[in-house]
Amino acid sequence: MGMTVVEKILAKAAGLKSVKAGDVVEPKVDLAMSHENAALVINQFKEIYEGTGREAKPWEPSNIAIIFDHRVPAEGPKTATNQKLIRNFVSQHNIEKFHDIRGDRGGICHQILPEYGYVRPGYVVVGTDSHTTSHGALGAFSFGIGATEMASVWTLGVALNVEVPPTIKVVVKGSFPKHVGPKDLILHLIGKLTAQGANFRVLEFHGKTIQKMSTSGRLAICNMSVEAGATSGIVPADEETVRYLKEEAGVKGKIECVVPDDDAVYEQIVDVDVSALAPQIACPHTVDNVKPIDQVAGKPVQQVVIGSCTNGRLDDLAAAAKIIKGKKVAQGTRMLVFPASGRVFAQALDAGYIHDFMKAGAVVMNSGCGPCLGVHQGALGDDEVALATTNRNFKGRMGNPKSEVYLCSPAVAAASAITGVITDPRKGGK
Amino acid sequence: MGKVVLKLGKDISTDDIYPGRFMATVLPTETPQFCFNDRTEFNAKLKAKAIPAGSIIVADENFGCGSSREQATSAVKGHELVVIAKSIARIFLQNSVNLGLNLIICPTIEANEGDEIEVQAGKVLNKTSGKEFKTVPLPPARQAIINAGGLIPFTRKRMLESNPR
Numbered sequence: 001m002g003m004t005v006v007e008k009i010l011a012k013a014a015g016l017k018s019v020k021a022g023d024v025v026e027p028k029v030d031l032a033m034s035h036e037n038a039a040l041v042i043n044q045f046k047e048i049y050e051g052t053g054r055e056a057k058p059w060e061p062s063n064i065a066i067i068f069d070h071r072v073p074a075e076g077p078k079t080a081t082n083q084k085l086i087r088n089f090v091s092q093h094n095i096e097k098f099h100d101i102r103g104d105r106g107g108i109c110h111q112i113l114p115e116y117g118y119v120r121p122g123y124v125v126v127g128t129d130s131h132t133t134s135h136g137a138l139g140a141f142s143f144g145i146g147a148t149e150m151a152s153v154w155t156l157g158v159a160l161n162v163e164v165p166p167t168i169k170v171v172v173k174g175s176f177p178k179h180v181g182p183k184d185l186i187l188h189l190i191g192k193l194t195a196q197g198a199n200f201r202v203l204e205f206h207g208k209t210i211q212k213m214s215t216s217g218r219l220a221i222c223n224m225s226v227e228a229g230a231t232s233g234i235v236p237a238d239e240e241t242v243r244y245l246k247e248e249a250g251v252k253g254k255i256e257c258v259v260p261d262d263d264a265v266y267e268q269i270v271d272v273d274v275s276a277l278a279p280q281i282a283c284p285h286t287v288d289n290v291k292p293i294d295q296v297a298g299k300p301v302q303q304v305v306i307g308s309c310t311n312g313r314l315d316d317l318a319a320a321a322k323i324i325k326g327k328k329v330a331q332g333t334r335m336l337v338f339p340a341s342g343r344v345f346a347q348a349l350d351a352g353y354i355h356d357f358m359k360a361g362a363v364v365m366n367s368g369c370g371p372c373l374g375v376h377q378g379a380l381g382d383d384e385v386a387l388a389t390t391n392r393n394f395k396g397r398m399g400n401p402k403s404e405v406y407l408c409s410p411a412v413a414a415a416s417a418i419t420g421v422i423t424d425p426r427k428g429g430k
Numbered sequence: 431m432g433k434v435v436l437k438l439g440k441d442i443s444t445d446d447i448y449p450g451r452f453m454a455t456v457l458p459t460e461t462p463q464f465c466f467n468d469r470t471e472f473n474a475k476l477k478a479k480a481i482p483a484g485s486i487i488v489a490d491e492n493f494g495c496g497s498s499r500e501q502a503t504s505a506v507k508g509h510e511l512v513v514i515a516k517s518i519a520r521i522f523l524q525n526s527v528n529l530g531l532n533l534i535i536c537p538t539i540e541a542n543e544g545d546e547i548e549v550q551a552g553k554v555l556n557k558t559s560g561k562e563f564k565t566v567p568l569p570p571a572r573q574a575i576i577n578a579g580g581l582i583p584f585t586r587k588r589m590l591e592s593n594p595r
């Protein structure tokens with residue numbers, strides 16, 4: 001019986017010939033990523049060793065990545081002290097894949113990992129962040145875990161008791177219409193599957209549209225797979241994956257692509273045609289409350305946010321800059337832009353996008369998770385409405401339970417910043 | 431036996447259980463103060479210790495969806511509440527098993543705030559309505575972690591069984 005990509009990856013990582021959905025395995029972990037919540041991981045890690053007489057040393061420091069992104073620079077003494085504690089741990093254990101608060105090699109974890117070539121096809125990646133699903137874009141099995149589970153991984157080097165998830169095959173065909181792209185595709189799919197439609201499952205992406213899609217677009221769709229409940233999204237590695245890793249991430253040497261068997265067993269097959277897809281909007285307060293833009297166009301927005309681990313990459317900024325260049329952000333609307341990494345920021349500077357944003361009246365912020373989850377900057381006032389290229393619109397997500405968040409693509413966000421109301425970029429504003 | 435102290439709808443996110451703006455607080459000893467922070471009345475009762483241990487939260491499908499933040503689990507666990515939900519999002523379920531939060535999957539549960547609930551092997555009894563509802567057992571691999579008292583003792587034992595470095 002054939003295997004899906006994730007089954008193949010898990011079989012190899014667990015030292016087995018084959019596995020099938022429902023089997024329980026203990027895969028070796030190739031990369032274990034944390035951000036500021038490493039402070040809690042360290043606490044739990046030390047507790048595992050408490051009273052054992054053994055020294056608390058991570059199993060393999062080179063397989064650990066720690067990236068500061070959630071609250072950078074620190075918003076208060078508690079975060080700053082957590083970051084200090086983590087820095088000490090990092091230097092004590094020689095953790096080299098550490099990205100501190102810096103304008104050159106800093107950034108959002110889900111951009112840094114691909115950008116620095118830390119993830120390869122066939123890897124098992126775990127991260128103490130639900131959007132760790134992102135790295136399926138490079139053909140890895142990558143999923144979110146809690147801090148205590150990460151402490152266990154640091155101790156043993158394996159993920160304990162992983163049930164091999166069933167896989168839903170998503171076949172995407174058609175060319176995107178102008179101003180429609182990967183974000184609209186994933187929002188549409190989440191609306192179709194619902195917020196729990198892929199709970200405990202993998203979304204494996206196929207089809208001509210995916211083959212033609214850049215790694216940046218693939219990162220966006222895998223990133224948001226978790227919003228349908230998926231354990232992971234995955235795009236089987238192909239020529240584009242190899243191109244990205246070699247050309248953009250500077251990876252040297254052979255890259256082996258893991259692909260599914262022709263007779264792999266899927267729980268379900270979902271077909272999507274994007275050729276007539278309209279820009280999609282996820283309305284408050286769940287990500288599966290998705291509507292085509294014509295149903296919400298005209299809604300006034302007080303804050304437009306472009307950035308995040310979903311849509312803060314260079315092509316996202318390019319799409320937004322193209323629309324906003326030479327225009328002005330509407331009175332009564334604030335526009336915040338936060339690039340996904342220091343490198344993306346520098347590239348956007350060179351390309352003139354940052355200049356375009358600032359001239360239009362946008363505030364360009366440093367890379368980080370910032371406003372997305374209401375922990376740091378960009379909070380909303382009572383009864384205010386935000387339109388964001390981020391990934392969640394839960395009640396209170398942007399720091400205020402009395403506000404609303406709508407989710408969209410960079411093109412919709414930019415077009416709407418100009419008008420101050422939700423605006424279809426295909427039609428333009430006033 | 432416990433009383434239902436909070437009845438919730440579907441897709442209750444970890445932002446609802448533990449808002450992101452309190453994420454700088456990480457230690458299980460400190461997180462319970464922010465449990466359901468934005469449900470002001472309920473949070474006030476929790477902080478006033480007006481809700482006894484073993485009280486029950488009943489939720490619809492997909493409880494705990496969203497972020498992997500373990501604070502959401504440790505905050506509920508800190509008040510020794512029991513969660514009965516029709517279904518539970520993957521990471522929250524795993525975190526609950528790992529930290530020993532009492533979580534019961536009961537796809538047909540019907541209960542209102544104030545109802546007295548008794549959890550038995552394989553079923554939940556609603557003493558107030560007189561109805562009983564079947565529960566879904568956790569996968570055996572997860573049960574082993576619960577039986578060990580959580581993931582920390584489970585991992586400690588595995589580590590000690592391995593060769594010392």
